Amino acid sequence: MQNRQITIAELPTDALTTDHFQLANAPMPDPKDGEVLLRVILMSIDAANRSWMKGATYRAAVNKGDPMPTYAICEVAASNSPKLAVGDIVAAEATWSNYITAKAHKVQKLPKVDTLSHLMSVYGIAGKTAFHGLISIGQPLAGETVLVSAAAGSVGGYVGQIAKTLGCRVVGIAGGPEKCAWVKDELGFDACVDYRASGLSKALFKVCPDGADIYFDNVGGKVLESSLNVMNEKGRVVCCGAISQYDTDNPTGPRNLPGALVVKRLKMEGFIVMDFAHNDAKCLRAMQHWVSTGQVKVFEDIVEGLENAPQALIGLLNGDNKGKRLVRVAADPT
Structure with missing residues (x-):
C-alpha cells in the first residue's frame, strides 16, 4: 500500500491556483490502540475548503504545510478497535490522502446503500x-x-x-x-x-x-x-x-x-x-422517500483521482459543477 497526500504549499492571497498545493508520497499511517486505518474512497469538495485557508471558522485554520482537511467516505483497512471491523464503510474527518488513521469512536459507520456516493450527496x-x-x-x-x-x-x-x-x-x-x-x-x-x-x-x-x-x-x-x-x-x-x-x-x-x-x-x-444532527434520522427518512418517488433527483459531479482534487476545488469555486462535487480516490469495495 502506498500513501499520497496533498498539502498546502502556500496560502493564497487572492484566487486559488494549483500552485497553492503540493502532492507528495507520505508515510503509511500506523493506527494506534483504539484507532483504525482508513482507505479513502470519496472526498467531499466544498467551498468551505477555501474558507478554511483564510483563517479560523467553525474549525481551526488551515496553514502552510498542512494536509487539506476534508470529509470522506472510507473503508476500514485495519482496526485496533472492537467498534469497527475490516471492510466497514465509515464517514470520517479526513485529509486529501489515500490513507489516514482515526480514533474509532470519532468515525461514523454508514448503512448499506445501492450507490455509495449517495451517502455523500443526497443522504450526506x-x-x-x-x-x-x-x-x-x-x-x-x-x-x-x-x-x-x-x-x-x-x-x-x-x-x-x-x-x-x-x-x-x-x-x-x-x-x-x-x-x-x-x-x-x-x-x-x-x-x-x-x-x-x-x-x-x-x-x-x-x-x-x-x-x-x-x-x-x-x-x-x-x-x-x-x-x-x-x-x-x-x-x-x-x-x-x-x-x-x-x-x-x-x-x-x-x-x-x-x-x-x-x-x-x-x-x-x-x-x-x-x-441539526439530532434530526438526521428524520432527514434521511424524508430524502429516501422523495428519491424513491422521483420527487428529488440525484445529481453528482465526481472527479477521478486524488491528484485532481485541487483543480476540482478551483472549478467548484468558479461554478463549473452541477450537483454535489466529489473526488474519487479509490474504487468502491466490491
Whole structure:
C-alpha cells in the first residue's frame, strides 16, 4: 500500500491556483490502540475548503504545510478497535490522502446503500444541509415563494427540489443561461435567473412578482444584496455559505444591511449542518422517500483521482459543477 497526500504549499492571497498545493508520497499511517486505518474512497469538495485557508471558522485554520482537511467516505483497512471491523464503510474527518488513521469512536459507520456516493450527496452533507436549513430555519409553507442561490450546486439543487415537494414556488439563481435552463428543466424549478447577466435586481422582481418569503443564500455578496430587495415582510433568510467571498482578499458585503432587515422585519440566521444532527434520522427518512418517488433527483459531479482534487476545488469555486462535487480516490469495495 502506498500513501499520497496533498498539502498546502502556500496560502493564497487572492484566487486559488494549483500552485497553492503540493502532492507528495507520505508515510503509511500506523493506527494506534483504539484507532483504525482508513482507505479513502470519496472526498467531499466544498467551498468551505477555501474558507478554511483564510483563517479560523467553525474549525481551526488551515496553514502552510498542512494536509487539506476534508470529509470522506472510507473503508476500514485495519482496526485496533472492537467498534469497527475490516471492510466497514465509515464517514470520517479526513485529509486529501489515500490513507489516514482515526480514533474509532470519532468515525461514523454508514448503512448499506445501492450507490455509495449517495451517502455523500443526497443522504450526506449536501442533502442534510439543504433539508435542515430549509426546514428548520426557513420553515416553508405551501404556496410560499422560495428563492435559492447557487441553484445548480450541491445544496441549492436539493433545497429547490425539497421546496417543490412541499408545495412552494421555487426560483433559482445560477451562473449562465445553460445552467439556468438545466435548473428549470432537470430540477423542476419554476424559474431561474442568471446572476452573471446585467440587472439582477430587476430580473428577480420580474420572476418574483409577489416577492420571496424565503431566501436560501449560498453565495453572499451582491446576490444576497439583490435578494434582500425582493423579500416580503417577515421573510426568512437562511445563510448557508458565501462562496462569492471566499476566493478573494477583498470581500464585499450587502449594502442594504441592517436596513432591509429592519424595514421588512426579516429573520436572518446562519447555520452549519452539525447544528441539526439530532434530526438526521428524520432527514434521511424524508430524502429516501422523495428519491424513491422521483420527487428529488440525484445529481453528482465526481472527479477521478486524488491528484485532481485541487483543480476540482478551483472549478467548484468558479461554478463549473452541477450537483454535489466529489473526488474519487479509490474504487468502491466490491
